[in-house]
Amino acid sequence: MSKLAVAFLLLSSVCCAQAPSGFEPASTNVWGAEYPRVDATGRAEFRVKAPDATKVQVDFWGNPKLDMVKQPDGFWTVTSASLVPGFHYYSLVVDGAEVNDPGSHTFFGGGKDASAIEVPEAGSSYYLPQDVPHGAVREIWYFSKVTGTWRHALVYTPPEYDSQSKTRYPVLYLQHGGGEDETGWIKQGHANFILDNLIAGKAAKPMIVVMAYGYARHAGQPDPDMGGKPFGSPDMMKAMQQMAQAFEDDLTQVLVPYVDSNFRTISDRDHRAMAGLSMGGMQTFQVTFDHLDMFSYIGGFSGAAGQLMLGNKALDPKTDFNGAMADPAEFAKKVHLLWLGVGTEEPAMMHAGIARMHSSLDDAKIQHIYYESPGTSHEWQTWRRDLKDFAPRLFQAGTAKP
Amino acid sequence: MSKLAVAFLLLSSVCCAQAPSGFEPASTNVWGAEYPRVDATGRAEFRVKAPDATKVQVDFWGNPKLDMVKQPDGFWTVTSASLVPGFHYYSLVVDGAEVNDPGSHTFFGGGKDASAIEVPEAGSSYYLPQDVPHGAVREIWYFSKVTGTWRHALVYTPPEYDSQSKTRYPVLYLQHGGGEDETGWIKQGHANFILDNLIAGKAAKPMIVVMAYGYARHAGQPDPDMGGKPFGSPDMMKAMQQMAQAFEDDLTQVLVPYVDSNFRTISDRDHRAMAGLSMGGMQTFQVTFDHLDMFSYIGGFSGAAGQLMLGNKALDPKTDFNGAMADPAEFAKKVHLLWLGVGTEEPAMMHAGIARMHSSLDDAKIQHIYYESPGTSHEWQTWRRDLKDFAPRLFQAGTAKP
Secondary structure, three states: OOHHHHHHHHHHHOOOOOOOOOOEEOOOEOOOOOOOEEOOOOOEEEEEEOOOOOOEEEEOOOOOOEEOEEOOOOEEEEEOOOOOOEEEEEEEEEOOEEEOOOOEOEEEEOOEEEEEEEEOOOOOOOOOOOOOOOOEEEEEEEEEOOOOEEEEEEEEEOOOOOOOOOOOEOEEEEEOOOOOOOOHHHHOOOHHHHHHHHHHOOOOOOOEEEEOOOOOOOOOOOOOOOOOOOOOOHHHHHHHHHHHHHHHHHHHHHHHHHHHHHOOEOOOHHHEEEEEEOHHHHHHHHHHHHOOOOOOEEEEEOOOOHHHHOOOOOOOOOOOHHHOOOOHHHHHHHOOEEEEEEEOOOOHHHHHHHHHHHHHHHHOOOOOEEEEEOOOOOOHHHHHHHHHHHHHHOOOOOOOOO | OOHHHHHHHHHHHOOOOOOOOOOEEOOOEOOOOOOOEEOOOOOEEEEEEOOOOOOEEEEOOOOOOEEOEEOOOOEEEEEOOOOOOEEEEEEEEEOOEEEOOOOEOEEEEOOEEEEEEEEOOOOOOOOOOOOOOOOEEEEEEEEEOOOOEEEEEEEEEOOOOOOOOOOOEOEEEEEOOOOOOOOHHHHOOOHHHHHHHHHHOOOOOOOEEEEOOOOOOOOOOOOOOOOOOOOOOHHHHHHHHHHHHHHHHHHHHHHHHHHHHHOOEOOOHHHEEEEEEOHHHHHHHHHHHHOOOOOOEEEEEOOOOHHHHOOOOOOOOOOOHHHOOOOHHHHHHHOOEEEEEEEOOOOHHHHHHHHHHHHHHHHOOOOOEEEEEOOOOOOHHHHHHHHHHHHHHOOOOOOOOO
């Protein structure tokens, strides 16, 4: 069959979504795909064609897999129990092969373009497009002397950025998690809609948001050989530290200057924030505490400095974070915001690590904000809520010397 | 396993691409994926894990499928013959389920987020990022009164758009093909790099490029029921016409005014062009000939008016295109550019249809450009070349009354 005919047939095949009562196609679906679909209680129905397979499952990445049931027409189907509202990655497992659901759009997570399903949260619209002025999200490409490669980033500019051509704006650097990429905060997180809605409601100041690609290697640095190395082994930690350093150097030496040259930013530390989720939270702590001359607002969304986050050790305010907290009063003057968040349902190790960091900060009388997202795990609904709480606190302080 | 651990492990698993001599990971791969990979002759090697499958194939959408061979480690592998340089969609077929390759990024085509492999073209860099000033690609969201929904579009702004804040620019509306979406011209086509390079070389005028979502339904219009309707049947044609009309109304009544309000455009017909590939070419002919008061440059990339494109009938210059060609001299004054392109290896019906339209235009002495892309089929390398030939011809004419 010619591709033309394929295109026409697909065009026809994507035109006929017919949802039975109660279940509606997920908002994360491709145009017209009838499955997966969700109902008001958060149950999800899946359906996929695999006529010659002997076993097909739905895998929500870590939870027990759902066995699908083969129908006489060669399709496999299953309905889940009620899911927590929000965004959930999933895979299909077809005779041992972990693959995407053709009915779902893909979202970069787990190191690949992965399927996902959005379960609406009743009464929540803060992360959905509303009839308010919209900012734009720009794709930029810049050549990095640090990595020796072209790099891609996304930049949110607030409503009126183009029309108010003399106004300069503060900047939030906002990082994705491990296995995700620079598209995550828009595609999965809806950061642009969250900001649009906060700005329209005068809850947050208009700001630029920069979302960088979180992986980097120094130019000429060979690929680390980590195949088969156990998690936490010295070789693996060394490779991760190299990557983290290359990312820090790219961000601080190339990307920040690029953004300050190419966007109307206010280019001082009082008007520069950084936050990130999970791995991006670890990167945020490393980058900001290494460069307090550049950043004064710090957010860790289900992420903190590595060993603290994992609960391996307690915070030592005298030495941790390059000793920036040794004098709590000085710290509060210098760092306008230190923000920590975690979901109540996150894996115990992570929840305990971040909660412990929070109490250590309290004990040491280090000014900070601690937020718990009720009922959510290490997932995007937590991080959407984090951003909704974090962004309004930015760029409200007076200026202070580093 | 917790998602945190998953994220860390993935982070490690994506760090270790080790290409053996001759083959390199494809540029379309996700970070660090070793497969698929290509060699200098255009051969592609595929590898996928499917330990319990009984049959796994690589499917280039219409060509004979490649049977993969199971290895003792549960992975399946195969090496293709040399592929035509450019961008090729493909699927894996695992026991009858058509799925993506986790090693490949996805690209919206065939009505889903699909795998693809880029085969480099020796000596061609016009569609690759170069060390030249780069434009930005912006995501915009606008509410359409025509469809009653939020719609997403991409907008390329040329280098210096932000710094030359008084300059206004002409606009090209550039449409994807059937089964693709508004992301295609950037992700698959590299339209931004093509424009960057042409503008840097002074071969094309700086312009804004708007890429709209090519599917639409009028607000309140029910989904057309086309399930099981044969290709070309009256019901299916009617549904496609309804969609085409809704798209035309959205583009001309909502998107063009939105772009003219939100970007520094030159908002007259002499500075507005439209082109599209395949289905997008059909839409271009419909929209522009219905609205010659709005457009004066017209491009069909492997696409033309439907029946002409498919070779079902010859061009009738007196009546086709709303009679706009009835007087060739008037037409040449009004339409600054009518451009047709097709790949030499496209399916015979399509190639013949467009070539026949070209000779009919010649016979009727209708001024136009006809371009054949050597050695390429109904695929992105054809359309990249089309854009490279088409864009330099835009906005060079003097002004003329419609």
